Amino acid sequence: MSESVLASGAARVFTAIASLSALQAVGYLFLGVVVGLLGTWIYLYPYSSIVSSSRNLPGPPSEHFIAGNLLYLTRREHPRPIYQAWIDKYGPTGRLRGLMGVQRIYTADPVAISHIFQNADQWPKSKSTGIMLRRMLGNGLITAEGTDHRRQRRVLNPAFSPRAVKEMTPIFFDKARSVREKFAQLLEEPTNEARVLVNMDTLETHENGGPIDVGLLMEQATLDTIGAAGFDYDFATLFSRRSELLDAFHSAIKAMQASALVSALQNRFVLFNALPTPGQKLGKASRATMNRVGDRIVAQKTQAITRMGIEKDTDIGTADLLSRLIRANMATDLEDRERLTHREVQAQICTFIFAGSETTGVALTWALYRLATNKSMQDRLRAELVTLGEHPDIDEIHGLPFLEKFTREILRMDSPVPAVGREPASKTTLPLSRPVRGRDGKMIDAVTVDKGTEVAILIGNVNRDPAIWGPDAHEFNPDRYDSPALASVPGVYGNLLTFIGGPRNCIGWRLALAEFKIILFTLLRAYELAEVPGTELRSETTLGIMRTRSNHEGLVVPLLVRPVGE
Numbered sequence: 001m002s003e004s005v006l007a008s009g010a011a012r013v014f015t016a017i018a019s020l021s022a023l024q025a026v027g028y029l030f031l032g033v034v035v036g037l038l039g040t041w042i043y044l045y046p047y048s049s050i051v052s053s054s055r056n057l058p059g060p061p062s063e064h065f066i067a068g069n070l071l072y073l074t075r076r077e078h079p080r081p082i083y084q085a086w087i088d089k090y091g092p093t094g095r096l097r098g099l100m101g102v103q104r105i106y107t108a109d110p111v112a113i114s115h116i117f118q119n120a121d122q123w124p125k126s127k128s129t130g131i132m133l134r135r136m137l138g139n140g141l142i143t144a145e146g147t148d149h150r151r152q153r154r155v156l157n158p159a160f161s162p163r164a165v166k167e168m169t170p171i172f173f174d175k176a177r178s179v180r181e182k183f184a185q186l187l188e189e190p191t192n193e194a195r196v197l198v199n200m201d202t203l204e205t206h207e208n209g210g211p212i213d214v215g216l217l218m219e220q221a222t223l224d225t226i227g228a229a230g231f232d233y234d235f236a237t238l239f240s241r242r243s244e245l246l247d248a249f250h251s252a253i254k255a256m257q258a259s260a261l262v263s264a265l266q267n268r269f270v271l272f273n274a275l276p277t278p279g280q281k282l283g284k285a286s287r288a289t290m291n292r293v294g295d296r297i298v299a300q301k302t303q304a305i306t307r308m309g310i311e312k313d314t315d316i317g318t319a320d321l322l323s324r325l326i327r328a329n330m331a332t333d334l335e336d337r338e339r340l341t342h343r344e345v346q347a348q349i350c351t352f353i354f355a356g357s358e359t360t361g362v363a364l365t366w367a368l369y370r371l372a373t374n375k376s377m378q379d380r381l382r383a384e385l386v387t388l389g390e391h392p393d394i395d396e397i398h399g400l401p402f403l404e405k406f407t408r409e410i411l412r413m414d415s416p417v418p419a420v421g422r423e424p425a426s427k428t429t430l431p432l433s434r435p436v437r438g439r440d441g442k443m444i445d446a447v448t449v450d451k452g453t454e455v456a457i458l459i460g461n462v463n464r465d466p467a468i469w470g471p472d473a474h475e476f477n478p479d480r481y482d483s484p485a486l487a488s489v490p491g492v493y494g495n496l497l498t499f500i501g502g503p504r505n506c507i508g509w510r511l512a513l514a515e516f517k518i519i520l521f522t523l524l525r526a527y528e529l530a531e532v533p534g535t536e537l538r539s540e541t542t543l544g545i546m547r548t549r550s551n552h553e554g555l556v557v558p559l560l561v562r563p564v565g566e
């Protein structure tokens with residue numbers, strides 16, 4: 001076809017479009033969208049059932065023509081029990097339907113998971129998660145892939161070393177004391193929220209102390225800690241100061257949650273990104289604020305370090321993660337192509353807030369809740385904690401055996417991140433150590449996975465696997481670590497999958513443990529905790545992080561608190 005014919009054809013189409021009335025245009029547009037969706041749907045549902053390489057895997061029938069088997073996402077339910085039912089019925093590896101019927105695989109098979117973690121380049125983060133996180137956090141350590149990731153990780157590693165974490169312990173103690181003060185303040189003058197929350201009339205006596213929403217307080221405590229330890233920034237959320245950076249960050253999260261289904265569709269299908277939803281706009285505005293504030297923080301830190309000289313590394317005000325990163329990035333033995341760009345350095349700020357606050361906050365909330373519901377366990381832990389002085393160093397804290405066992409058991413049972421998603425960069429094979437029976441009746445010991453098929457790695461289910469922890473795997477029992485596990489798990493810490501494993505393991509795991517233990521140490525020595533009669537805790541997930549909540553909006557976990565020995 002000659003160009004002129006094409007041009008005249010195009011001109012005719014344009015004239016035709018121009019001559020349509022607005023109403024007709026909308027009509028055609030609508031029709032186009034419907035045909036497009038229908039086509040996609042047919043392609044993903046009936047067609048993929050014939051051509052997908054993993055089609056023989058067993059699994060549940062689709063539950064919804066758009067949401068597939070992911071209804072729990074829209075209901076914000078915790079995925080662990082739902083996947084457990086599928087594991088029990090179909091085996092530790094299976095397939096299900098994602099949005100619009102996309103084929104997805106889930107696995108709780110330790111060998112398959114180890115294979116994925118070790119081959120991180122072949123198994124990057126799933127596209128949907130990647131897009132969502134990159135929009136919110138920029139190109140930081142969580143979102144970078146391949147050589148970008150290796151370069152960032154190399155410069156960031158020293159900031160998270162055991163020595164660096166040890167040098168940050170004064171920051172953790174400082175924030176832990178702030179939470180303790182906040183407890184005292186709230187007991188003096190309980191907030192109206194706490195009173196409404198607990199319904200004081202149902203409490204027969206006040207002998208057990210006053211109500212405190214530990215869910216909210218642990219969220220604030222861990223945010224304040226990551227502000228200080230991450231980039232020497234005082235959020236002071238515990239004392240209700242407002243911060244532009246944090247407001248923007250929370251709006252970005254809200255933008256993601258605006259509608260679980262719409263944003264999930266946007267993350268999966270580029271087409272939907274063109275929709276100017278309120279969530280998109282909010283996300284953009286908060287991204288702009290985060291960039292502006294982030295630039296300012298990086299500039300201030302860089303100045304301070306340049307003034308002081310890059311060799312000094314433990315001065316007050318530059319012991320934080322970002323200062324350590326900036327210093328490492330300036331090091332003379334680094335080649336230019338190995339350095340992080342300004343944008344990448346700045347992206348770590350929101351990365352630290354996102355990765356390092358709510359995760360630890362949720363673990364602490366579960367810890368306090370479990371201690372409140374088991375008085376003898378609480379007394380046993382406190383008896384151990386009071387054997388140390390007021391301000392021990394981190395090695396002494398790590399030397400407390402029951403605190404270590406309790407911490408591991410919280411991170412096993414209440415893993416703050418219940419699952420992570422990966423998808424192969426090209427068609428590949430996934431080995432299984434626990435074969436499953438295929439739809440054709442034959443056993444499958446290796447699955448072929450197509451490029452782009454998402455695999456959900458079920459951290460929470462592996463952590464509670466009876467083949468690893470014995471028949472009482474579903475019970476909370478810190479003493480289980482007195483005997484060795486039945487099988488090993490490909491994770492960096494405690495034979496658990498909580499911080500995952502391989503080159504993309506949680507870089508902050510040592511920091512998280514130190515912070516968790518120090519806050520618990522400080523609070524438990526000063527306060528006794530008891531359950532509020534009649535409250536029931538349930539967990540849910542948003543953005544892949546487990547939250548706890550009773551029956552109110554927000555992260556709400558009321559406990560009764562009173563000073564020790566009163």
Ligand code: HEM
Binds near residue numbers: 363415504
């Ligand atoms: C109990 C608390 C925590 C838990 C359970 C946790 C869990 C995890 C998990 C499961 C991942 C892997 C995510 C994925 O690859 O899909 C991860 C990665 C990461 N975490 Fe944590 N985390 C915790 C605390 C922290 C803290 C305190 C920081 C400090 C800033 C942090 C920083 C990071 C970063 C930067 C990554 C990305 C690492 C990479 O891809 O190289 N985390 N975390």
Ligand SMILES: *[C@@H]1O[C@H](CO)[C@@H](O)[C@H](O)[C@H]1NC(C)=O
Binds near residue numbers: 374376377380478
């Ligand atoms: C409380 O915890 C202890 C472990 O310290 C355990 O032996 C006991 O069974 C637990 N009690 C309840 C009611 O769960």
